[in-house]
Amino acid sequence: xxxxxxxxxxHRLAQLRERSGMKQAxxxxxxxxxxxVLSRIEAGERTLSDDELATLLKTIGTDEAADLAAVLDRxxxxxxxxxxxxxxxxxxxxxxxxxxxLEDAGxxxxxxxxxxxxxxxxxxxxxxxxxxxxxxxxxxxFIGSIGIGKSTVICRATDLEIAGPHGRSVPVLETGGxxxxxxxVHLSRGPGHGxxxxxxxxxxxxxxxxxxxxxxxxxxxxxxxxxxxxxVPREIERAIRNMxxxxxxxxxxxxxxxxxxxxxxELAAEFPERRDLVVEVLTRMGLHRRDRxxxxxxxxxxxxxxxxxxxxxxxINNGRHPDFALPARIDLIVPDLxxxxxxxxxxxxxxxxxxxxxxxxxxxxxxxxxTVSILxxxxxxAPSQSIQHLLRRARDINNTQIDSNASVLVLARxxxxxxxxxxxxxxxxxxxEGYELKDEQVRNAFTPYRLSGISTFFFNAxxxxxxxxxxxxxxxxxxxxxxxxxxxDDVLGRAEFMLENAEQEQVQAVQREAGRLLAxxxxxxxxxxxxxxxxxxxxxNEIERAHAASVNAAVRREGEWRSLSYTHQLGHGARKAAVAxxxxxxxGFTDLCRTLSDPDSxxxxxxxxxxxxxxxxxxxxxLLRKVQLTGLTLYRDQLREDPEFWNNNAGEWGQGPGYxxxxxxxxxxxxxxxxxxxxxxxxxxxxxxEWRTVLERVEAIFGQA
Numbered sequence: 001x002x003x004x005x006x007x008x009x010x011h012r013l014a015q016l017r018e019r020s021g022m023k024q025a026x027x028x029x030x031x032x033x034x035x036x037v038l039s040r041i042e043a044g045e046r047t048l049s050d051d052e053l054a055t056l057l058k059t060i061g062t063d064e065a066a067d068l069a070a071v072l073d074r075x076x077x078x079x080x081x082x083x084x085x086x087x088x089x090x091x092x093x094x095x096x097x098x099x100x101x102l103e104d105a106g107x108x109x110x111x112x113x114x115x116x117x118x119x120x121x122x123x124x125x126x127x128x129x130x131x132x133x134x135x136x137x138x139x140x141x142f143i144g145s146i147g148i149g150k151s152t153v154i155c156r157a158t159d160l161e162i163a164g165p166h167g168r169s170v171p172v173l174e175t176g177g178x179x180x181x182x183x184x185v186h187l188s189r190g191p192g193h194g195x196x197x198x199x200x201x202x203x204x205x206x207x208x209x210x211x212x213x214x215x216x217x218x219x220x221x222x223x224x225x226x227x228x229x230x231x232v233p234r235e236i237e238r239a240i241r242n243m244x245x246x247x248x249x250x251x252x253x254x255x256x257x258x259x260x261x262x263x264x265x266e267l268a269a270e271f272p273e274r275r276d277l278v279v280e281v282l283t284r285m286g287l288h289r290r291d292r293x294x295x296x297x298x299x300x301x302x303x304x305x306x307x308x309x310x311x312x313x314x315x316i317n318n319g320r321h322p323d324f325a326l327p328a329r330i331d332l333i334v335p336d337l338x339x340x341x342x343x344x345x346x347x348x349x350x351x352x353x354x355x356x357x358x359x360x361x362x363x364x365x366x367x368x369x370x371t372v373s374i375l376x377x378x379x380x381x382a383p384s385q386s387i388q389h390l391l392r393r394a395r396d397i398n399n400t401q402i403d404s405n406a407s408v409l410v411l412a413r414x415x416x417x418x419x420x421x422x423x424x425x426x427x428x429x430x431x432x433e434g435y436e437l438k439d440e441q442v443r444n445a446f447t448p449y450r451l452s453g454i455s456t457f458f459f460n461a462x463x464x465x466x467x468x469x470x471x472x473x474x475x476x477x478x479x480x481x482x483x484x485x486x487x488x489d490d491v492l493g494r495a496e497f498m499l500e501n502a503e504q505e506q507v508q509a510v511q512r513e514a515g516r517l518l519a520x521x522x523x524x525x526x527x528x529x530x531x532x533x534x535x536x537x538x539x540x541n542e543i544e545r546a547h548a549a550s551v552n553a554a555v556r557r558e559g560e561w562r563s564l565s566y567t568h569q570l571g572h573g574a575r576k577a578a579v580a581x582x583x584x585x586x587x588g589f590t591d592l593c594r595t596l597s598d599p600d601s602x603x604x605x606x607x608x609x610x611x612x613x614x615x616x617x618x619x620x621x622x623l624l625r626k627v628q629l630t631g632l633t634l635y636r637d638q639l640r641e642d643p644e645f646w647n648n649n650a651g652e653w654g655q656g657p658g659y660x661x662x663x664x665x666x667x668x669x670x671x672x673x674x675x676x677x678x679x680x681x682x683x684x685x686x687x688x689x690e691w692r693t694v695l696e697r698v699e700a701i702f703g704q705a
Contacts, residue, residue: 002072003081007044009072012084013056014042016065030059078103078123079130087342088133091485095130098492099123105499114515115502117700118608121615122495128618129488132369137344138477141365142409144376145386146352149411149461151175151185153376154349156459156466157473158187158337162306172310172332173349174317181351182235182317183327184361188346190333193305194296195312198329202287205326206278207557208232209285212240213277216264232549233354239319239326244284292323309334338470340477351562353386357546358393360568366394369484372405372476379412379438379458383445391449397575398583398624404483407455407476408442409469410435414462455479491614497607507604514596514605515702518612521592522695528581531684535631536671538573539566540664548659555649555663559639566639567632574631575624578687586620589613589698612698619694623687630686634679645670 002009017027028038040046041056048056053072057065071089074081078099082092105111106119142150155161155171164170174180183200200208211232232240241247246264253259264281271277295312297305309332315321316330338345348371350362365371375391377384387408394402417434421427428434435458443452457472501507542564543551550563559566593613597606639645645666652662670676 003076004072004084005044006047008084009048009053010042010044012068013060015085016057016060016062016068017042019064020060020062022060027056027059031055079127080134082134085342086134086136088481088485091488092130092133094492095126095488098495099126101499102126102495105502114700114702118498118611121611121697121701122491122498125491125614125618126488126495129484129491133481133484133488135370136342137346137370138340138480139346139348139365139368139371140338140374140473140477141348141350141371142374142376143350143362143365143387143390144353144409144411145378145384146354147176148352148376148378148384149175150352150376151181151349152461153409153411153459153469154187154347156461157469158334158347159466160187160306160309160332160334162304162310170310172306172313174310174314180235180317181349182239182330184329184351185349186329186331186346187337187349188331188333189335189337189344192296192333192335193309194294194333195309195316196294196331196333197292197316197324197327198331199290199293199325200328204328205285205287206282207553208236208326209240209281210274210278211553211556212237212264213268213274213281216268217272217274217277235317236326239317240281240285242319243286243290243326244281246281246284286322287325290323290325295323305334338473340474341481343477343481345477355386355545355547355550355563357542357550357563358390358569358572359563360565361562362390363393363399363568363572366390366406367399367401369401369405369480372407372473372480373402374407374409374473374476376409376411379410379416382410382438382442383408388445388449391446391451393572395449396579397572397628398579398621400621402449402451405476405480406451407457407472408446409472410438410442410456410458412458412460414460417458494607494610498611501607510602510604511608512702514602514608517596518589518592518609519699519702521589522699525585525588526692526695528578528687528691529584530581531577531680531687532580533577534671535570535573535577535635535680535683536667536676538576539569540667542569543664543667544660546660548653551660551663552650552653555646558646567636570635571628571632574683575628577683578624578627581687582620582623582691586616589616608701612701615698615701616694619697623690623694626690627683627687631683634682635676638675638679642670 014024017024024038024042025035028035031038037046041048054069057068068084071084074093074096076096079092079096082089086092102119102123106116111119142154144150151173152171152175155173156169160172161169162172173185215232215237238247241264244264246262246267249261249263250258251261267280268277271280297308301308303311312321313330313332316324316327319326338347348365350365353359353362366373375383375387377387391402391406412435417431417438418428420434420437422437428437438458439456442456443454446452446454455472455476457469459469546564550561554561554564554566590613593609593616596602597609602609649663649666652659652666655662
């Protein structure tokens with residue numbers, strides 16, 4: 001009995017037929033079936049007998065078709081069965097077979113306990129890496145400063161452009177000088193041209209309206225922060241005004257000059273009380289009527305699909321569409337997008353960074369193994385300070401994902417490359433030479449983050465053809481898949497070596513000696529170094545860097561604002577403290593394993609040492625994630641249970657210069673209270689317990705005989 005559905009099998013057969021270049025009617029004729037029967041089979045509406053399947057595959061006649069019969073006969077016990085068209089089908093089957101062999105070896109009654117532990121750890125590692133490879137959904141996230149041109153370059157790379165004035169193409173995504181896009185925008189493939197909106201929760205919208213009202217009311221003197229930044233991001237203010245019918249108007253005065261009127265201020269004069277004005281604005285926005293979640297292009301429309309998409313997106317993004325509320329995320333669905341092998345790839349246009357601070361959404365993308373992070377900078381400031389800040393924080397918490405998944409996109413404007421000078425002070429003679437000189441500068445800037453070998457690409461959206469950019473993006477996704485494959489292949493090779501040499505006394509003797517040396521090291525490093533600094537230092541540093549308006553927005557929302565999250569920063573601070581306490585020990589263990597496995601030392605123990613090194617790395621990463629979650633959780637409850645703390649911080653807004661310093665003082669005093677000191681002691685106890693667990697797990701694989 002087949003373990004795959006008729007629908008999955010039919011889809012795969014249709015795929016194989018199309019790849020062979022054969023039409024459905026042609027294949028039906030060759031197997032002497034009616035086209036209707038074959039159509040039902042490919043649609044999954046008719047079950048195939050084994051003989052019928054064999055006939056179809058033989059008639060299609062490709063290597064892929066011949067391979068399908070063997071794929072269908074495979075029995076998967078340990079790993080989830082991949083889809084029939086999975087590009088790594090055979091490597092995953094090797095992993096399945098190895099997991100079975102490891103389990104069988106562990107079932108031998110006389111197998112030593114340490115040997116069984118090693119087998120179990122290999123099965124866990126194979127399952128972990130296979131899960132990475134099984135998932136075919138990948139993301140390409142464009143990250144960079146506000147107004148840098150991310151939306152434009154995304155549209156260039158994906159052909160999401162329409163004809164504009166002066167013969168120049170115009171992006172489908174709304175662009176401008178920054179502060180244009182309300183939220184994160186995802187682009188993905190689908191059955192047609194459509195827009196799907198995930199709305200912001202009503203409580204969040206109410207908080208936005210309260211900020212807007214505070215900015216409008218003249219009774220609140222501080223409507224901008226100390227740097228002149230509006231208390232409400234201009235893209236949110238624009239959407240609220242449009243939804244409530246309060247957009248500023250320009251009319252000609254008696255002297256013929258334009259006069260700007262503000263309906264919001266006129267409304268504030270009518271409703272001078274803050275609460276009443278908030279209710280009135282929310283009422284005018286009509287959120288109860290704005291319940292639509294998606295819209296699709298219809299062939300009956302006069303506009304082309306991309307013209308319709310551009311117009312509809314701008315309406316939703318600016319709050320002018322009567323059926324949609326403020327979006328938390330917008331998905332643009334198109335039939336054709338950037339294709340990468342047999343993968344499902346979506347592109348993400350992240351919200352621009354308007355200050356060099358660390359946002360939870362961006363740091364989550366940098367940690368995701370299935371996300372390629374394209375770090376965008378302008379030509380002259382590449383790499384920008386905001387990008388360097390993100391990378392510095394990634395290194396602080398041992399986020400090794402940036403080594404394989406982060407790349408740099410330098411967005412150049414005409415003639416910028418020709419202005420670059422070499423060390424002798426001579427200007428570049430060609431654009432290519434300018435790019436080469438700038439590339440060297442970029443790589444030097446990344447040296448402190450151990451990323452001097454990072455992939456870089458230069459692109460001028462006004463002059464360059466996009467095919468080179470597309471190739472660059474495809475290669476970045478392929479690189480992540482290659483790394484998954486390499487890691488899994490490496491583990492399978494080591495596991496196979498272990499099974500083949502398990503009975504050799506010489507190998508066992510050397511491994512026992514290596515295990516004794518590693519066990520001695522473990523006994524010498526039983527506890528982490530004492531925590532240095534404080535968990536809340538990371539939060540206070542980010543508050544000090546942030547715009548006053550962002551801090552105000554965060555404290556008015558009990559610490560959770562899209563540009564500043566208290567809990568995220570505290571989790572980051574906890575993980576950073578754990579890295580500071582343990583990184584030297586982990587590095588020392590890794591160095592010892594590498595030294596012992598040297599050909600001049602203990603080459604017979606290289607497989608055991610490689611497993612110990614990999615196990616330490618994996619267990620250490622799990623420890624860091626647990627500590628990060630612990631730090632976040634420990635502080636979150638106390639933050640939620642102290643409304644006085646938030647009220648006191650919120651009361652500092654509008655009290656004159658020095659707002660940030662006053663908030664920092666209140667925050668520092670709150671974290672220095674005894675009950676928060678106790679939280680750091682609890683975190684230190686968790687760190688010590690988890691480190692002990694890591695050491696016990698690593699030590700358990702030694703001593704087989």
